[in-house]
Amino acid sequence: MKGNRLCAMLGIDRPIIQAPMGWIARSQLASAVSNAGGLGIIETSSGELDAIRGEIAKMRQLTDKPFGVNVAQAFVRDPDIVKFIIGEGVRFVTTSAGDPNRFCGELKAAGLTVFHVVPNLAGALKALEAGVDGLVVEGGEGGGFKNGRDVSSFVLLPLVRSITDKPIVAAGGMLCGRTMAAAFALGADAIQLGTRMVSAEESPVHANWKNAIVAARETDTVFLNRHGRGPALRALRTEKTTRLELEPGGNIMAEFGHALDLYFGGDMEASIALSGQVAGRIDSVRPVKAILDEIMAEYAEVVAGLPR
Structure with a gap:
């Protein structure tokens, strides 16, 4: 996108980033996003670093476009994770689920661009003090692991924009x-897609999960573990997650x-299917390129139609 500073910073054509979902955000999906002009992200939250090394190698075979890696600090405790990423020649990293000071300095000293994921204003301020290059600002309506005191994107984006001029990626x-246009109006430079990418044709998850997203209404997610041990999270409503919503247990991570x-066997009650509220707006499984093409076309149409 001409004139978009995040596109210029990352060397991409479209200001669309794919969320780094554990086990899902690997080369099959991430390369499709990068090849479609966005930025694919490889996850590390699965903790399977040997597999991740292979996925990064596959990315270089599947695309010659830029891509990044996420470090979910609460789930990746390998002290050599930064050396591993630097050694793999990665140029863009998002850090999340932890202190932005932990890795930012070492990554930036090696010449990498670093964004940190933040769920509130305090987190944004801490990340900026750590010296990050930009922020992924994550509203509570998004899927996955969340802060127990969730704030919607409509409130959080302009709040964070009011305290920094650094690039912002809107998530949630x-x-x-249409949501891209709204996010840009609220102060974002790009958007991040999670649930839409889980349900994409190139997503490696079982069809049962994709079909559950397509069938979901806007009210068919639950916010779990708001006051329990470990992180809160937003997921699709199933028998299991409805039970956990009404009768919170111990450590949610045991689920x-x-x-x-x-993820890959299709048993929707075996674990927790993380999902954002936008599941209620997804009505089909589509190829990644078609999704990004449609986003850009609708964005142009919406912006052109706005009253001056």
């Missing part, structure tokens, strides 16, 4: 050209012990 509630049975 982002889906289409991911059989995650792969859900």
